[in-house]
Amino acid sequence: LEYAVLDDSVGFSGRTLLFVDGKELGPAPCLAICQKLKATEVLLFHCDSDWTVLGAGFYAAVSEAKKRAERIYPGISPCWIDAQVTEDAAVRWLDEMWGDRRCGFCGRRPDEVAQIFGRGAVHICDTCVTEFHKALQESPGGAGKG
Ligand SMILES: [Zn+2]
Numbered sequence: 001l002e003y004a005v006l007d008d009s010v011g012f013s014g015r016t017l018l019f020v021d022g023k024e025l026g027p028a029p030c031l032a033i034c035q036k037l038k039a040t041e042v043l044l045f046h047c048d049s050d051w052t053v054l055g056a057g058f059y060a061a062v063s064e065a066k067k068r069a070e071r072i073y074p075g076i077s078p079c080w081i082d083a084q085v086t087e088d089a090a091v092r093w094l095d096e097m098w099g100d101r102r103c104g105f106c107g108r109r110p111d112e113v114a115q116i117f118g119r120g121a122v123h124i125c126d127t128c129v130t131e132f133h134k135a136l137q138e139s140p141g142g143a144g145k146g
Contacts, residue, residue, distance in 0.1 A: 001042065001062060003032040004069070004079040011074040018046060018055045025055045031076070033065045036111075037090060044069060103128055 006029055018025040028046035035042045044065040045056045059065040069076050098109040101116060103125035110116045113125040 001033045001035055001085070002080045002082055003030065004076055004081065005030050006073060006076065006079065010076045010079060013072050013074065016046065016055070016072050018057055020055045027073070028054055031069055031073075033062055033080075037087065037094070 006027075012027040016025045016027070025046055029049045030047040030051055032045040032047060032051070033042050034045060041058050041060055042062055042065050043056045043058060046054045048054055057065075057068065059068060066077065066080065094109055094111055098111055100121075101110050101118065101123050102108065103113065103116060103123055105124055105128040108125050108127070110125075113127060115126040116123050117126075117129065118124075
């Protein structure tokens with residue numbers, strides 16, 4: 001949704017209070033506020049200069065994420081830049097990214113399910129596997145009889 005590249009005008013409180021593998025994350029040069037499609041909460045990503053994610057925290061709203069960022073990095077507030085990504089654009093990007101790995105049965109993308117199983121060009125999601133497994137157990141002569 002929004003991102004910020006920290007410059008010299010931005011301070012560092014000394015604490016991120018964000019722990020990765022038991023170690024507190026140090027100051028990050030880039031921050032991004034992101035939201036999964038159809039989610040209400042947002043993520044505040046702490047990134048290195050190549051935008052590789054170092055750590056992240058969940059917040060109820062963009063304003064909460066920004067408040068937290070301001071507490072960690074005093075002076076960051078004017079640095080936020082609106083990424084101007086519409087929901088349609090995000091869906092298009094996800095389709096391009098994941099379109100050929102959709103579940104062949106329900107059409108969900110890998111980002112919409114917990115797991116996708118694939119063999120060659122054929123993919124199936126965990127939800128469909130569970131459904132088929134249930135159907136198989138309930139069908140006469142199915143595996144559920146024993
Ligand atoms: Zn499926």
